[in-house]
Amino acid sequence: MSARPLVAVVVGTDHHPFDRLVGWAARLHAEGRYRFHVQHGSTPLPEGLPGSRMLDSTELVSLLDCADAVVTHAGPGSIMDARDRGHVPVVVPRDPRLGEHVDDHQLRFARFLGARGVVTTAHDIDQLAARLHLAALAGHSVPARRRDSPTLARFEAMIEELVRK
Secondary structure (H helix, E strand, O other): OOOOOEEEEEOOOOOOOOHHHHHHHHHHHHHOOOEEEEEOOOOOOOOOOOEEOOOOHHHHHHHHHHOOEEEEOOOHHHHHHHHHOOOOOEEOOOOHHHOOOOOOHHHHHHHHHHHOOOOEEOOOHHHHHHHHHHHHHHOOOOOOOOOOOHHHHHHHHHHHHHHHO
């Protein structure tokens, strides 16, 4: 691990801005403890914060493989991508009360996965900073998974269970 751990932030492809998470990344980046690369989607990227609007699958895998920690919204695809590359992602769910999504499904999904240890969650910048510190120390804390793994099947079953509720 370098002197300053690399944090990959993935906000996904939803058209709603996610200024809260991107702003937190900008503040933590400015403090100098971490290096960031933010996939920012429709959210404007603050000056000085490294990032890309979108990443193709090869670029995303490369970023996740290099990252010491991963922060993502509560999108199943982004979470699974991080887990597939050996990370327990820090999840900041989009909040519809802040105009970040259309409903509260990300809040419920993050709570569901967090209770099962699949992800850790952060709901403010202080929680994010604390989770990043632990995630960066742990590095890749789960082995990278093959797409046909039993863990992936279990994760998919948990998603199906959540959707039925």
